[in-house]
Amino acid sequence: MNSFLTIAMPKGRIFEEAVELLRKANFQLPPEFDDSRKLILEVEEENLRFILAKPMDVVTYVEHGVADIGIAGKDVMLEEERDVYELLDLKISACYLAVAGLPDTTLSDVAPRVASKYPNVASGYFREQGEQVEIIKLNGSIELAPLIGLAELIVDIVSTGQTLKENGLVEYARIADVTSRLVANPVSYRIKEQRITEIVERLTPVIESLKR
Template sequence: MKPCIALTKGRLEKQFLEYFQSLSYDIEPLKNKGRKLRVETDDFLFVFAKGVDVTTYVEHGIADLGIVGEDILAEFQPDVYSLFPLPFGQCRMALAVEDGKEWPNRKRRIASKYTNITKEFFRQKGESVDIFKLEGSVELAPILGLADGIVDIVETGTTLKENGLVVKEEFMQFSARIIANRSSLKIKRDVLAPVIQSFQKGVSV
């Protein structure tokens, strides 16, 4: 039985394919998949989904393994086995505010896709804030007056800069991680072990 691997679509998918190719796997069927969300190769079955959905497919055993950002694991805490970090997808979580604008003394309003991470961050600081959950471009929230600041993933900082925001505080470092379904690790051990070992070798190179 072929291992099923769930991949996070977009940026992480491209970085994974480069990494996968560096391990001497054939990525041609994955590069030329078009809009297909399910691709079968000689050795694997791949499914492509949003990050949080990757964890759902792995948690429920639809996929044996998953490639997902560590931020998703920290925010949603799915019931999966987090195996080890991968050498790509590096980013950081940050609190950002409008450049030059004073941080208010009143109860602050924060916008984020990551409400659980945000809540825990301010709890550890001993500060109570109002949190607004946004799914789209959170950079708009301070510009339009919805929030005093945002908590979001930062890679290069270009998007923040182009929207007049600056990092006030960085507080978490993330990378891509390989996750596994708990039952699959036992039931499909003979099939999954060589794959996991090859990924580990790639990490240590």
């Protein structure tokens, strides 16, 4: 029986960029890997098993040991604060967390409302600024909140800024830069250190070459 190393991967754009990175590091991933709708994919040639998950769930799978390693956005790690090792900045899916709202937004003397799918990041940021705010957790279409009067500000991921612009919003503050990171379960790292280190060593020169 093969001793698979299990990797949790986020669906969507990060998955596509991560697969390209792995291929450049000479991991033999079959062509059908890109189009499969399966949630668990095994690559026997590399003794790797991939679990495809929602981006927010990757660090949960890694923390609980159902995945040995995973690829997670720094935004998720800041929000979730899971017990995982951060091994490598993959330098892919670059974006940032920002505070935004309608132009000329004036905050009320009473606690302003801030909508976000990152309530911990948002509350931590405003606490550091000495601002007391009410956090409203949303799971999507965060830009709607100021437009319909649900909140005065939002904290959300910004890539190009086009979505903010199209909805008439402006950026007020940049909180943190975000890229995807390779993370590991602490127990798996001890037990499978050699295999995990090998993956890090194969990926590192590829990442360095992309920075040039």
